[in-house]
Amino acid sequence: MGVGGFTFLYGKGASYLTNDPAACANCHIMRSYYDAWLVSSHRAVAVCNDCHTPSGVWAKSTTKASNGFRHSVAFTTGRFVEPLQITASNRKITESACRTCHQDIVQAIDPPHRLTGTLACVRCHNSTGHLY
């Protein structure tokens, strides 16, 4: 209990329950993304969780939990591919985050296509959150 408690405090475990972007940058590998976000167009209107987790308590918690677990394993073992690439499901979360705010203005160009689904916003708007 003691050791576990200390580990929790040392690893800033409680910070992951918040929306504070600095929490994501606890791991130094996130430094460049955090820095890029600080100078991005959305720095004043969206934090990491706004684009990378869905809204809704249940969905957000489960997403945080599964991503957090995966990140912990990867970062602990060091086994991951660089440059970092977003998973398909997380990419979907981000793409729908764009639409949560911007649906009204893009609906004329965003009808679903029978083969390729919806447009990928970040293909062109890649510096909105963090360029690279």
Place this chain on the structure above:
Amino acid sequence: MKAGRNPSASGSGERGRGRLAVIAVTAVVAALIAAGAVALVVNIMERKQEAKNPFYRVVELTDQTEDPAVWGKNFPLQYDGYRRTVDQVRTRFGGSEALPRTPTKADPRSFAAQSRLEEDPRLKAMWAGYAFARDFREDRGHAYMLVDQTYTERQVAAKQPGTCLHCHASVYVPYNKLGEGDLIKGFETMNRMSFAEARQLVTHPVACIDCHSPDTMQLRVTRPGFIEGIRTLKASQGVKDYDVNTMATRQEMRAFVCGQCHVEYYFKGPEKRLVYPWAKGLKVEEILAYYDEVKFRDWVHADTGAEVLKAQHPEFEMWNQGIHARSGVACADCHMPYMREGALKISDHHVRSPLLNINRACQTCHKWPEAELRARVETIQGRTFRLRNLAMDALVALITDIKSARATGVADADLAAARDFQRRAQFFLDFVEAENSTGFHAPQEAARILGESINFARQGQIALRDRRVPRR
């Protein structure tokens, strides 16, 4: 009961009147605030409504609605952009100016673009004996495609078939009418007509219905030439029975609808069927190899007797060789970039040079100053143009040599090698010359093609001089 204080405090005594006043003022202020809040909510609702209805169904659009003005009733923003293609603006290597001219009975146009033949007489030498040597002008917008084709002197120089209208008019509805519902049958019927006869059956330049499905507005391919051409191309890549309208992705469609017309082509056989020469691939040497195999030539050169080819606007083929195609950037991304019109994001239907719209066409992905982007493009185009001029000089030198050799009575057998080199050099050069980006769609490919053209031309001269065939 004690005198004086009345707990209900309404109307009696000074304190009661004071309280009444406070209540009245509070009520009025509250009413004003409430009214203001409701006004704001209504205003917000109106703005949201504006965005929620991208179009009102003013008219029903069907597969027979040919007139773009009717489509414009449902889509006024896109229609406005589409109409702007009448603007004639010059870029350094492209576009044109509206030069005034005196209308005649044969040609009622009061404005036309400048003659390219007058700008560069070497083109006349290149195309000697072909209609292009008679009349060839700088390009102008989509709005003019039908009128310019109707009145070009190339209609006088040669008897053109109805096939020409496949690209220069809105033929989707006419083909369907002609073929009684069968698009291909209508296409084949119009091909066999003369241009004059077929011209009676079409009314508009490229229109909404040529690219958009009237029920869902999704992009679709309507041109038989492209449907068959892309099927042939995919077959050569191992994909059988490719049906573009069900198998193309959305991003591919944003290039394919332009590729319906911005391609190299030829008229096959006495039935003048429009065929895109893609059976061996899209590269210039693959197209030439196909033409060699089917033993096709557009005409016999008047000065040299060589069997030569004319290349026509191969933008789709050239773009495919470049880095933008490789990166998934389609024609519409640069030539019809998204724009914000009020509360809506739509595609800009004013199709034109991206150099006239650098902010929207380029800066979404290339975040550098406009001046720098323009300079980069013009550098690429300048280099291509210089190589093109070298290739022109080389070709004209070869043509002159063959012409004089012929005049001094050199036998055909001895001229064969040089003539073959002329066919090669001329097609490669024309491929880049007729392509409307001056190399930008695929800079290194354009430079390579022109380099090879120069080499062919000089090899032809060597063959003539030495009466031997050097290695190609």
